[in-house]
Amino acid sequence: MIHNLIMRRGVHPDASKNTSELPTIRLESFAKVQIPMSMHIGAPCAPCASVGDQVSVGQKIGDSPAFMSAPIHASISGKVTAVKKVVSSSGSSVEVVEIESDGLNTIHDSVKPPVIESRADFIKAIRESGLVGLGGASFPTHVKMSPPPGKEPDILVINAAECEPFITADYRHILEHADEIIEGIISTMNWLGIPKTVIGIEDNKKDAAGLLRFQIGKSGASDSIRVKLLKTIYPQGAEKPLIFNTTGRKVPTGGLPHDVHVMVLNVATVRYVARYLKTGMPLVRKHLTIDGSAVARPCNVTAPIGSFIMDIVDQIGGVKQSPAKVIMGGPMMGVAMDRDNVGILKANNAILLFDANDAAIPEESPCIRCSKCIDVCPMNLMPTGIDAAARAKDLEDLVRFNTMDCIECGCCSYICPAKRYLVQGIRMGKQLLRDSEAKKKAAVKGEQ
Numbered sequence: 019m020i021h022n023l024i025m026r027r028g029v030h031p032d033a034s035k036n037t038s039e040l041p042t043i044r045l046e047s048f049a050k051v052q053i054p055m056s057m058h059i060g061a062p063c064a065p066c067a068s069v070g071d072q073v074s075v076g077q078k079i080g081d082s083p084a085f086m087s088a089p090i091h092a093s094i095s096g097k098v099t100a101v102k103k104v105v106s107s108s109g110s111s112v113e114v115v116e117i118e119s120d121g122l123n124t125i126h127d128s129v130k131p132p133v134i135e136s137r138a139d140f141i142k143a144i145r146e147s148g149l150v151g152l153g154g155a156s157f158p159t160h161v162k163m164s165p166p167p168g169k170e171p172d173i174l175v176i177n178a179a180e181c182e183p184f185i186t187a188d189y190r191h192i193l194e195h196a197d198e199i200i201e202g203i204i205s206t207m208n209w210l211g212i213p214k215t216v217i218g219i220e221d222n223k224k225d226a227a228g229l230l231r232f233q234i235g236k237s238g239a240s241d242s243i244r245v246k247l248l249k250t251i252y253p254q255g256a257e258k259p260l261i262f263n264t265t266g267r268k269v270p271t272g273g274l275p276h277d278v279h280v281m282v283l284n285v286a287t288v289r290y291v292a293r294y295l296k297t298g299m300p301l302v303r304k305h306l307t308i309d310g311s312a313v314a315r316p317c318n319v320t321a322p323i324g325s326f327i328m329d330i331v332d333q334i335g336g337v338k339q340s341p342a343k344v345i346m347g348g349p350m351m352g353v354a355m356d357r358d359n360v361g362i363l364k365a366n367n368a369i370l371l372f373d374a375n376d377a378a379i380p381e382e383s384p385c386i387r388c389s390k391c392i393d394v395c396p397m398n399l400m401p402t403g404i405d406a407a408a409r410a411k412d413l414e415d416l417v418r419f420n421t422m423d424c425i426e427c428g429c430c431s432y433i434c435p436a437k438r439y440l441v442q443g444i445r446m447g448k449q450l451l452r453d454s455e456a457k458k459k460a461a462v463k464g465e466q
């Protein structure tokens with residue numbers, strides 16, 4: 019029953035895929051970049067470049083001994099002018115390495131194709147590439163490729179759904195690099211011993227699906243890789259619904275894809291795998307969609323990681339008016355920022371700038387018990403109940419309503435006629451549960 023609910027729930031926001039027909043523009047010249055030492059889930063990197071150092075593109079400038087981490091590389095060549103703490107896009111403090119460009123974009127000597135002879139070599143190379151999930155989650159890819167014993171994947175799911183409004187970076191990636199996407203999938207399957215792949219893509223992108231099928235046929239991998247068209251509905255690309263809709267497997271509450279022997283990679287992630295294996299160039303650039311009512315010329319770009327949002331926007335024609343709201347990511351799951359002088363991150367797939375009209379936040383009113391939020395929740399949750407429990411700090415109810423299963427897709431807030439701030443409430447509820455769990459652990463530790 020729950021499976022069927024996952025399949026048909028969600029919402030249909032205005033797609034606003036304004037940039038889907040526009041080829042990606044490669045941006046090269048940036049006077050300065052600011053590269054954060056934490057662009058991934060896990061331990062932040064420690065800088066291994068100092069003020070005054072001359073660095074080149076692809077040179078490692080940050081790393082960590084922790085397994086759950088991913089190294090950071092210089093995205094332009096030039097001089098390191100600062101290593102300092104700044105306030106990140108999420109509001110926390112993060113260490114950055116600032117590089118002033120020498121205008122040459124010299125490539126570092128260490129950039130060469132990795133020598134790979136085994137599965138261990140492959141995973142090590144992926145770590146060295148600095149690759150993290152490019153769909154927005156920023157989970158280190160080498161960690162995803164190292165599941166616990168007994169949980170090895172027997173199917174690779176490629177997320178090509180791109181269901182968030184406005185964002186077309188993955189769609190353009192497919193149109194422009196379908197051959198490398200299939201190459202990356204084949205390398206991943208071969209080195210990790212995964213026999214099958216299914217690429218999940220929404221049925222409003224039939225041309226991209228056709229191109230992927232053509233490349234699969236050309237590579238001779240039609241028996242092991244298939245493309246599955248999925249219903250166009252938000253949040254089709256969320257990990258748990260995607261796994262169910264492509265494989266029929268259901269990730270248990272609190273579980274991960276490897277619990278059902280599935281590995282999920284974003285379509286851009288596998289393309290970078292192919293690029294890295296061929297060139298040895300680590301992840302130093304990012305494809306992203308720039309759009310929103312304040313942008314003069316919406317488009318897709320590829321820009322060095324760490325380049326400032328407004329420098330990118332200036333290079334593509336600037337703004338029509340001063341943006342009242344800047345979002346990193348899509349309008350449903352993205353993070354609203356209180357300023358625009360931050361550098362783009364590895365996992366950024368869009369920057370949206372909205373004018374005052376579109377930025378206005380509607381005032382919330384009391385719940386009218388219409389149950390629309392429950393009807394659309396792809397995780398079969400009761401958003402209104404979780405929100406009420408979070409506001410009342412009722413931990414028992416938060417557990418009873420499976421709060422931690424929420425994927426923060428925003429469907430409930432989107433559909434709510436009372437404009438209740440449901441996602442904010444649910445996030446607060448999750449934090450209350452995490453804090454309570456941490457307190458319990460600390461108490462147990464204290465007793466030992």
Ligand code: SF4
Binds near residue numbers: 395423424
């Ligand atoms: S409760 Fe969570 S998963 Fe359900 S619709 Fe709201 S944000 Fe999405």
Ligand code: SF4
Binds near residue numbers: 437
């Ligand atoms: S959609 Fe809004 S108004 Fe309707 S039940 Fe949910 S919280 Fe209440």
